Structure formats: structure tokens, C-alpha cells
Amino acid sequence: xxxxKLPWAILAPAIIFVLIGVFAPLLMTHxxxxxxxxxxxxxxxxxxxxxxxxxxxxxxxRIIGGARTSLVAMVFVLAAALxxxxxxxSLAGYIGGATELVLISAIDIMLALPSLIIAxxxxxxxxxxxxxWISDYWKMILALTVAWWANYARMSRAVVVSELQQPYIEAxxxxxxxxxxxxxxxxxxHVLGLVVVYASADAGALVLAIxxxxxxxxxxxxxxxxxxxxxxDGMSYIEEYPxxxxxxxxALTLVVVSFNLMGEAFALQKVPRAVRGNFLRKRKAERAxxxxxxxxxxxxx
Amino acid sequence: xxxxxxxxxxxxxxxxAFLSALPNFTFATGSxxxxxxxxxxxxxxxxxxxxxTLSSYTxxxxxxxxxxxxxxxxxxxxxxxxxxxxxxxxxxxLREGVTFSDGTGWDADxxxxxxxxxxxxxxxxxxxxxxAYDSIVKDAPNKITIKLKQAVPVALLELxxxxxxxxxxxxxxxxxxxxxxxxxxxxxxxxxxxxxxxxLVRNDKxxxxxxxxxxxxxxxxxxxxxxxxxxxxxxxDVIGGDWVAxxxxxxxxxxxxxxxxxxxxxxxxxxxxxxxxxxxxxxxKAVRQAIFTGIDRAAVATVLFEGYADPTIDIFPTTVPTxxxxxxxxxxxxxxxxxxxxxxxxxxxxxxxxxxxKALEIDFLxxxxxxxxxxxxxxIIQGMLTEVGLKVNISSVDNATMHERRPAFKYDLTFxxxxxxxxxxxxxxxxxxxxxADTGPDGKIxxxxxxxxxxxxxxxxxxxARADAMQKVYDWLYDNVAACPLVVTKRLWAVNPKVKGxxxxxxxxxxxxxxxxxG
Numbered sequence: 001x002x003x004x005k006l007p008w009a010i011l012a013p014a015i016i017f018v019l020i021g022v023f024a025p026l027l028m029t030h031x032x033x034x035x036x037x038x039x040x041x042x043x044x045x046x047x048x049x050x051x052x053x054x055x056x057x058x059x060x061x062r063i064i065g066g067a068r069t070s071l072v073a074m075v076f077v078l079a080a081a082l083x084x085x086x087x088x089x090s091l092a093g094y095i096g097g098a099t100e101l102v103l104i105s106a107i108d109i110m111l112a113l114p115s116l117i118i119a120x121x122x123x124x125x126x127x128x129x130x131x132x133w134i135s136d137y138w139k140m141i142l143a144l145t146v147a148w149w150a151n152y153a154r155m156s157r158a159v160v161v162s163e164l165q166q167p168y169i170e171a172x173x174x175x176x177x178x179x180x181x182x183x184x185x186x187x188x189x190h191v192l193g194l195v196v197v198y199a200s201a202d203a204g205a206l207v208l209a210i211x212x213x214x215x216x217x218x219x220x221x222x223x224x225x226x227x228x229x230x231x232x233d234g235m236s237y238i239e240e241y242p243x244x245x246x247x248x249x250x251a252l253t254l255v256v257v258s259f260n261l262m263g264e265a266f267a268l269q270k271v272p273r274a275v276r277g278n279f280l281r282k283r284k285a286e287r288a289x290x291x292x293x294x295x296x297x298x299x300x301x
Numbered sequence: 302x303x304x305x306x307x308x309x310x311x312x313x314x315x316x317x318a319f320l321s322a323l324p325n326f327t328f329a330t331g332s333x334x335x336x337x338x339x340x341x342x343x344x345x346x347x348x349x350x351x352x353x354t355l356s357s358y359t360x361x362x363x364x365x366x367x368x369x370x371x372x373x374x375x376x377x378x379x380x381x382x383x384x385x386x387x388x389x390x391x392x393x394x395l396r397e398g399v400t401f402s403d404g405t406g407w408d409a410d411x412x413x414x415x416x417x418x419x420x421x422x423x424x425x426x427x428x429x430x431x432x433a434y435d436s437i438v439k440d441a442p443n444k445i446t447i448k449l450k451q452a453v454p455v456a457l458l459e460l461x462x463x464x465x466x467x468x469x470x471x472x473x474x475x476x477x478x479x480x481x482x483x484x485x486x487x488x489x490x491x492x493x494x495x496x497x498x499x500x501l502v503r504n505d506k507x508x509x510x511x512x513x514x515x516x517x518x519x520x521x522x523x524x525x526x527x528x529x530x531x532x533x534x535x536x537x538d539v540i541g542g543d544w545v546a547x548x549x550x551x552x553x554x555x556x557x558x559x560x561x562x563x564x565x566x567x568x569x570x571x572x573x574x575x576x577x578x579x580x581x582x583x584x585x586k587a588v589r590q591a592i593f594t595g596i597d598r599a600a601v602a603t604v605l606f607e608g609y610a611d612p613t614i615d616i617f618p619t620t621v622p623t624x625x626x627x628x629x630x631x632x633x634x635x636x637x638x639x640x641x642x643x644x645x646x647x648x649x650x651x652x653x654x655x656x657x658x659k660a661l662e663i664d665f666l667x668x669x670x671x672x673x674x675x676x677x678x679x680x681i682i683q684g685m686l687t688e689v690g691l692k693v694n695i696s697s698v699d700n701a702t703m704h705e706r707r708p709a710f711k712y713d714l715t716f717x718x719x720x721x722x723x724x725x726x727x728x729x730x731x732x733x734x735x736x737x738a739d740t741g742p743d744g745k746i747x748x749x750x751x752x753x754x755x756x757x758x759x760x761x762x763x764x765x766a767r768a769d770a771m772q773k774v775y776d777w778l779y780d781n782v783a784a785c786p787l788v789v790t791k792r793l794w795a796v797n798p799k800v801k802g803x804x805x806x807x808x809x810x811x812x813x814x815x816x817x818x819x820g
Contacts, residue, residue, distance in 0.1 A: 035684040037600055055604065055681060127702040129711055132664075136697065217669040217697045222680045233677065238526070239555045 013258035021071030030058035032065040033223035062225035080145040085152025093160030110150035118147035136221040201263020204256035334516040338546040346483035362467030362485035368723035388452025401470035429453040454763030541794030543809040550607035570721035574785035579710035587645020589782040595689040597633035610788040625775040666712035668703035704742030747783040
């Protein structure tokens with residue numbers, strides 16, 4: 001993949017989101033939890049670039065802080081779900097037999113239920129006293145991970161099963177390569193190549209799921225800023241101060257759409273494209289040159 | 302194939318315009334209908350089952366005594382009553398000439414039949430007069446006497462609550478004794494009910510002042526913003542009431558700005574921050590004192606309740622009887638809060654506190670499902686306590702988890718509210734502060750052996766000594782910093798200006814209709 005050929009217009013918003021998340025502490029102008037009852041529900045100003053919320057907290061800083069909250073949660077969930085999905089799916093595909101039947105059944109059961117419903121149920125379970133030592137934030141990450149891995153597992157298994165049919169795998173076996181060698185050197189790169197592309201598109205859905213859980217009051221605990229929570233807080237003020245809803249809503253929409261487009265762009269990069277435009281003209285010219293050269297050789301053997 | 306020419310287009314447009322105007326025509330011809338929003342469907346209004354919403358009983362069923370404005374006891378189906386000197390019997394003169402809406406007569410037989418459905422029944426032992434019930438004597442066709450095993454000072458007040466004390470037609474039950482229809486003597490008759498609305502028609506045989514309009518539609522609108530917009534659009538006439546269709550202060554302010562009439566009057570229920578009596582951290586009085594002192598109640602009332610709340614440190618507001626002497630609301634004092642912690646053996650400051658090497662952290666249990674808006678109140682309190690140096694972790698849980706953890710005291714801090722009129726102060730004191738009372742998932746605000754004794758004494762004391770006995774309870778709660786009252790929210794209703802003569806019902810369990818006329 002050449003860097004110059006990447007769809008930068010599509011990648012830029014997602015990359016900006018990641019950069020904002022990483023450098024959030026440098027970008028925030030105020031403490032996100034600081035309440036100022038003398039500056040409630042103010043409009044944009046030099047001291048508060050996006051205004052303040054109902055507790056006088058700086059909206060700009062909370063939006064930036066919210067990006068970091070979503071980014072960290074998203075990265076953890078994606079990494080953990082990818083790991084779980086790839087391991088379980090690959091094991092199912094590689095070992096086969098009864099193991100595959102059991103694992104694929106578990107995958108199917110997980111896929112039969114909407115991920116968000118599973119996450120909600122798990123958060124309900126984690127609300128019990130036995131899990132009191134885990135913070136709400138990590139409960140959410142854990143619940144989403146458990147709810148999210150099945151798709152990656154199914155894809156991983158499909159790739160493994162497909163690759164195992166290839167002659168080069170047979171050749172590696174004949175040459176005495178171990179299972180671990182075959183899996184890590186020959187199969188895993190193919191699995192990751194597909195699953196990571198899918199995950200990049202899934203990132204947007206995850207940010208949305210994190211916001212949804214917070215919107216329902218089951219995600220990030222106050223005073224940590226989170227876009228879904230900012231949305232639900234702003235709902236009470238939507239008639240007089242719609243910016244409290246519009247600003248986090250816009251940020252959320254931008255990130256979700258850009259990750260979706262990015263995932264789609266990555267996926268399209270893997271699909272052979274029809275030859276057209278300049279490339280087609282260039283190929284035609286090259287072909288014509290080859291024909292002339294061949295004709296010349298045939299004419300003067 | 303259908304072809305849309307200009308003639309067809311114009312005809313279709315005119316038809317659509319006519320159809321869309323139909324609701325307005327209906328409104329115009331049916332102007333004697335009051336449309337009131339309710340947050341949830343009314344249910345079948347069974348008087349003995351805890352399944353229907355509380356807001357609609359009072360317009361269909363009457364009680365012997367009614368709870369009037371300010372807690373005054375007013376005649377209902379009994380015109381007069383007399384409590385014996387020893388408090389062990391109460392005689393009632395029943396109103397004559399009254400019939401249930403199915404034509405059944407109201408007399409001593411009907412009264413006895415109704416009272417015996419719940420008095421002395423274990424399920425209703427949470428009502429003092431039921432627990433103390435001995436017998437009923439019919440003195441005359443329109444006179445009964447309730448005999449009690451011991452005096453119940455709040456017996457008359459208990460006869461004003463929403464259910465099960467109200468009177469049902471003896472013919473409105475099946476062979477198994479279960480209620481089959483909501484037939485009462487009240488000003489309204491249930492014409493039909495569904496999951497989306499309940500339609501009431503005026504009971505023209507009603508014994509009291511009849512409503513000025515003939516029909517009342519209770520529209521189920523669960524979402525508050527949808528209720529507000531329906532009021533603006535003229536699709537609803539009245540919204541509000543904590544137990545009917547709650548109206549938030551912010552929304553009330555917006556509606557007032559849009560020309561709707563907003564009625565706000567002092568409330569009868571107190572929002573209280575409860576300290577778990579079983580939590581190791583909260584058993585430390587110094588921590589409780591620091592929290593009590595470190596909260597700016599005036600800011601909570603202003604910032605989150607838009608001024609539609611009164612800051613308080615008293616358990617009950619003056620709008621309920623025997624609420625006790627008023628204590629001035631202290632100004633928030635961070636230094637005093639920190640001094641309390643230091644005096645309690647904690648060391649540290651604004652960045653945190655420790656004792657015996659253990660950091661002070663507080664688990665603040667909240668549930669938006671159980672108490673809408675609680676997260677925002679918790680956030681403002683968290684901010685205030687952070688300045689004291691208290692690390693407060695807000696745990697936001699669902700309703701089921703809240704109902705599991707609250708009765709087991711598995712929290713450090715959580716929100717409670719008193720019941721309000723007509724249940725207080727005896728209702729909240731007996732249920733939320735007495736160890737033995739079974740309040741199920743609601744939990745207790747605070748319990749202690751010493752407090753149990755004081756409450757038992759207060760609840761069994763009648764007459765002039767009652768106020769002093771109640772005051773001892775309030776003083777104990779205050780001296781021991783057993784609870785942290787925050788605000789008393791105002792009773793809020795919003796009314797379409799075309800509705801004339803609106804006045805707040807006596808309690809937020811009642812629907813408004815008295816005095817209302819429709820323009």
C-alpha cells in the first residue's frame with residue numbers, strides 16, 4: 001500500500017480524532033471537572049471557546065477530554081476483542097472437529113444477539129457487589145470486549161479454513177514445519193490482513209456504542225467527560241441551549257462517519273479495481289509498444 | 302397506471318388539509334374535555350393491588366376523610382368523626398344520600414365491607430390503623446365505629462391516603478372477592494382505559510361540587526419534552542405533578558417563557574442524601590459532618606432546580622404536619638468540613654484524606670431509572686466534596702441493582718426522598734427510619750437502636766405531646782448527622798392559558814380538576 005495513494009481526505013478526520021485523543025492534556029484549556037456557578041450555560045467566548053455547560057464546565061475541554069475517553073476505550077476494546085476473536089476463530093478453524101463445533105456454536109450464539117444488548121446485560125451483571133472493585137469505565141470496556149469478539153472470530157475461522165486448503169500449507173507440512181510455525185508464519189498474516197481492515201471500520205461503531213452506554217447512564221462515571229453522557233445531560237437544555245447537544249452530537253457523528261469511510265476505503269484497497277483512466281491509457285500505450293517491438297522482431301528475425 | 306393531473310393534485314391536497322384540521326374541529330366541539338398528561342398508564346385502579354399508578358384513584362374513589370390543602374382534614378364520605386379519649390375507637394357519621402356510580406347505596410354496610418377488605422390484613426399492616434384493628438361496630442345505618450387494640454395517633458391521616466382506604470362498590474368484585482371494575486363514589490367515572498389513555502366522564506350523581514366540564518382524558522405521554530410540546534401545541538391542557546407527569550424546573554421555565562401558565566408552590570417531599578449506617582466510612586460521624594457541611598444547598602437549588610426548590614436541613618418541610626422546629630440552612634463551609642475531618646482523626650487536606658493509612662473514598666450510588674436527574678445532582682455534590690478533599694466515586698446502576706444494593710446498605714451515599722403529603726411525617730419516619738419496618742427495595746435512610754425507640758415513642762404519642770415527641774426524633778437525627786437533607790422541590794404544574802381557575806390539588810397524588818373551567 002503506497003502512502004501517496006491513501007485516501008487522505010477520508011483518513012484525516014479519523015487521524016485528527018486520534019491525535020486529539022493522544023494530545024488531549026495539551027489541548028484542554030480548563031480542568032474538565034471544574035464547576036463554575038458564576039459561568040453557567042455561557043456562549044462561546046475567548047475564555048470558553050465552545051461555551052460552558054449547566055455546571056459552568058468548559059465545553060471545549062470536555063469535548064477534547066471526551067475524545068480521549070472514547071479513544072482509550074475504543075483502543076482497549078478493539079485490541080482485546082481482536083485478540084479474543086483471532087485466537088478463538090483460528091483455533092476453531094485450525095483444530096477442526098468437535099473443538100470447531102463447540103467454538104463455532106459459541107460464536108453463533110454471540111452473533112445471534114445484538115452486541116449492545118449483550119454489553120448492557122453484562123454491565124448489569126458487573127453492577128453486583130462482587131465486581132465493585134472494577135471502575136465503571138473498565139466494566140464498560142470489559143462488557144464491550146465480550147460483546148464484540150464474535151465477528152472477528154467468525155472471520156478468522158473462515159480465513160484459516162480457506163488457507164488450510166492452499167498447496168503451500170501442504171508443502172510446509174511436508175517439509176516438517178510445526179503447527180505453530182505454519183500458523184504464525186503462513187496463516188496469521190492473512191487473518192490479520194482481513195480482520196484489522198474490518199476492525200478499522202468497526203471503530204466508529206464502537207465509539208457509538210461507548211456513547212450509547214454512557215447515554216443510558218451505564219458507561220463512564222462522572223466527572224470524566226464522555227460524549228454520550230454530554231448528549232444526555234444536554235437533553236434537558238435542548239430547547240434553550242441546543243449547543244449542549246449539537247456539539248457532542250456533531251463530534252460523535254464526525255468520528256463515526258470518518259471511521260466508517262476509512263474502513264470502507266481500506267477494504268476497497270484490497271479489492272482489484274477495474275483498469276480505467278490514465279492507468280488504462282498507460283497500459284494501452286505500453287501494450288502498443290510491445291506489439292510494435294514484437295512486429296519489428298517478427299519482421300526482422 | 303395512476304396519473305396525477307392538476308385537478309387530482311388539488312383535490313388531494315384539499316382533502317389532506319381538511320383531514321389534518323379535523324383534530325382542531327374535534328377540539329372545538331369537545332371543549333368541555335380537560336386533557337391531562339400522565340406519565341404512565343393508570344392500570345385497572347385495583348384498590349388492593351400495588352400495580353396501578355397512584356395518581357388516578359382520588360378522582361374515582363372517595364375516602365371517609367379527605368386530605369385538604371395544608372393537611373387539613375376535611376369531610377369525605379364521613380361528615381363528622383370523633384376519636385375516643387383513649388384513642389381506641391373512632392366513630393364516623395356517614396354521608397347520607399350518596400350512591401356509587403353503579404347505583405349501589407353508600408351506608409354502614411358498604412363502609413364495613415370496604416374497611417374489612419384491608420383492616421387487620423397482614424399485607425396492610427404497614428398502615429397503623431390496620432395493624433391495630435380490632436373490630437367494626439355498625440351503630441346505625443349511617444354510623445360506624447372502628448375499634449382499635451391500641452391508639453393510633455395518625456389514624457385519621459391514614460384514612461386519607463391513596464389506597465387501600467378508599468371505598469369501592471360492593472358489587473364491583475367477583476366471586477373471589479377481587480375487584481372487577483373501578484366503581485367509586487368520586488366525581489369521575491372511568492369510561493375506558495388503555496395503555497395510551499384513560500377516559501373519565503363526570504359522575505353526575507357525585508355528592509360534592511361537580512366538575513365544570515363533563516370529560517377528562519388522561520393521556521399517557523412518558524417523555525417530558527413530548528408532554529411540554531403537546532401542551533404548547535394545545536394537545537394537552539395540563540401537565541405536571543410529581544406522581545402524575547413530572548415537570549422539571551428547566552422545562553417549567555421554558556414553558557413559562559412560551560406563555561404557558563406555570564404554577565409552583567412549596568413542595569411536601571424532601572430530597573435527602575442518605576448515609577449508609579452499615580458502611581465503615583459512614584459510621585464515622587466526622588465524615589458525615591464533613592459532607593453535611595461541605596454541600597452548598599443553595600447552589601443545588603439554584604443551579605439544578607432553577608430556583609424551584611428550597612434548600613433545607615430539616616427532614617420534613619412545614620407543608621406537612623408536625624414537621625418540627627426549623628433549623629437555619631448553614632452556608633457551605635469548606636474549612637469547617639475539613640476541620641471536622643481533622644477532629645475525627647483524619648489527616649490530609651484538599652487533595653485527599655487518610656486515616657490509619659487508608660485513603661478516604663466514598664461510593665456514591667445513583668440510578669437515573671430510580672431517580673431521574675440524580676446523576677446531575679450527584680455530579681454537583683461530587684464537585685463540592687472534591688474541594689473538601691473527599692474522593693467521591695459515582696456508581697451509576699440500573700433500577701434492579703439499586704433495588705438490590707439499597708436495602709442491603711451496599712453504598713456509602715445515595716439519594717432518598719420522603720413520601721410527601723398525605724403520607725408524612727409518620728409514613729417516612731415509620732418506613733425509612735425504623736429498623737423493623739419492611740420497605741422492600743426502597744431501603745432505609747438511616748437506622749439505629751436509639752432512633753427506633755424515639756420513633757416508636759413519637760408515633761404512639763398523640764395530642765399535644767406529639768409535637769415534642771416528634772421533635773426529639775428530628776433533634777436526634779440532626780445531632781447525630783444521620784441524614785443530609787438537601788432541598789424541598791416545589792410542586793410544579795404547567796397549564797394552557799385557556800384553562801381557567803386552575804389551582805393545585807391538595808397533594809401531588811391528586812389530579813387537578815376542582816375549580817377549573819374551560820374557555
